[in-house]
Amino acid sequence: TQLLEQSPQFLSIQEGENLTVYCNSSSVFSSLQWYRQEPGEGPVLLVTVVTGGEVKKLKRLTFQFGDARKDSSLHITAAQPGDTGLYLCAGIRDDKIIFGKGTRLHILP
Amino acid sequence: DAGITQSPRHKVTETGTPVTLRCHQTENHRYMYWYRQDPGHGLRLIHYSYGVKDTDKGEVSDGYSVSRSKTEDFLLTLESATSSQTSVYFCAISESSPTTQPQHFGDGTRLSIL
Numbered sequence: 001t002q003l004l005e006q007s008p009q010f011l012s013i014q015e016g017e018n019l020t021v022y023c024n025s026s027s028v029f030s031s032l033q034w035y036r037q038e039p040g041e042g043p044v045l046l047v048t049v050v051t052g053g054e055v056k057k058l059k060r061l062t063f064q065f066g067d068a069r070k071d072s073s074l075h076i077t078a079a080q081p082g083d084t085g086l087y088l089c090a091g092i093r094d095d096k097i098i099f100g101k102g103t104r105l106h107i108l109p
Numbered sequence: 110d111a112g113i114t115q116s117p118r119h120k121v122t123e124t125g126t127p128v129t130l131r132c133h134q135t136e137n138h139r140y141m142y143w144y145r146q147d148p149g150h151g152l153r154l155i156h157y158s159y160g161v162k163d164t165d166k167g168e169v170s171d172g173y174s175v176s177r178s179k180t181e182d183f184l185l186t187l188e189s190a191t192s193s194q195t196s197v198y199f200c201a202i203s204e205s206s207p208t209t210q211p212q213h214f215g216d217g218t219r220l221s222i223l
Contacts, residue, residue, distance in 0.1 A: 033211065042113075042199050042214025043152070088152065097207040101151035 003027050004091050004100035012106040016078055021103040023089035024071045030092050032065055032072045037086040037102075079107045112136050113215040115200050121221045128187040130218050132200030134180075140203040141183040142212065143167075143175060145196040152199065158183055159206075190222045 005024045013019055023032065031050045035043035047056050049065035049072060056063045060083075062075040076083055084107050089100045112135030122128055132141060142157040144167075154167030156175040164175050172194060174186045187194055197219050201212040 041216050042201070044214070045211045048211060090152075092207060095206055097154075097212070099152040101149065 003093075003098050004089060006087075006089060006100040006103050008103060009101070010104045010106075012108060013079060014108050015080055018075070018077050019079055019105070020073055020075045021087055021105070022071065022073050023091075023100055025091060026070065027091070027093060028069050030069070032069075032092070033090045033097075034063055034072070034074055035088040035090065037088060038084075043086075043088055076105075079105075081107045081109050083107050113200060113202055113213060115198075115215040115218050117218060118216070119219045121223065122190055123223055124191055125189050128190050128220065128222075130185045130198055130200075130220070132183045132185070132215060134183075134202045136202060136204075136213075137180060138202040138204050138213075139180075140205065140207070140210075140212075141177065142201040142203075143173070143183065143185045144199045144201065145169065145194075146199060146217075147196050155185065155198075192222050194220065195222045196220060 003025050007022050031048055033048045034046045036046055037043040047063045052067045052069045054065045060077045064073050086102045086104050088102045091098050114133045116131045140159055143155040144152045146152050153169045155169055155173050156167055158164045158177040161177055176184045197217045199217045200215040203212045204210040
């Protein structure tokens with residue numbers, strides 16, 4: 001059973017455009033993490049959101065945790081080729097971490 | 110970057126042979142994890158350890174065993190490799206439970222079972 005659904009699975013956009021990717025679940029999580037993974041490397045943690053409704057910003061990346069703590073979004077403003085990668089969300093529940101399948105993002109120069 | 114070394118980084122072997130992957134950390138973190146990553150499935154937890162000689166199963170543990178005799182080393186063994194175990198394997202560490210501390214990942218081992 002896939003508890004975390006990420007959408008879209010793939011996204012290819014031009015440099016300078018804005019985009020949003022989503023991480024949705026029917027389950028409540030105590031916290032949610034976002035990772036970025038580049039080819040040949042392991043995932044690297046970007047942010048952890050803990051409180052329902054919480055918004056965190058990391059330069060051009062804005063992360064939001066849903067009010068009910070069931071979903072999250074990642075918004076990138078003015079995307080750059082360096083943003084290319086696989087974005088994974090991971091929900092923490094019952095002392096376990098559950099990963100989504102990821103959104104593969106490609107920014108065209 | 111967290112001090113995590115996975116070895117080997119690449120391995121090709123035949124069905125039925127035993128395979129051991131090693132994860133070595135220099136951070137003295139209590140928790141260590143083994144994941145596999147496959148297209149269409151994402152990251153799935155195989156086994157994890159919460160201390161020396163303390164291990165537990167993850168969601169895809171069948172066909173795998175682990176051992177942790179020292180804080181710094183976590184071994185993943187495929188007793189008799191099958192083609193379905195072809196995957197990229199990632200080790201991760203965290204200071205304590207993932208509910209309170211983030212995980213840091215190694216760079217992976219690409220394993221091909223022919």
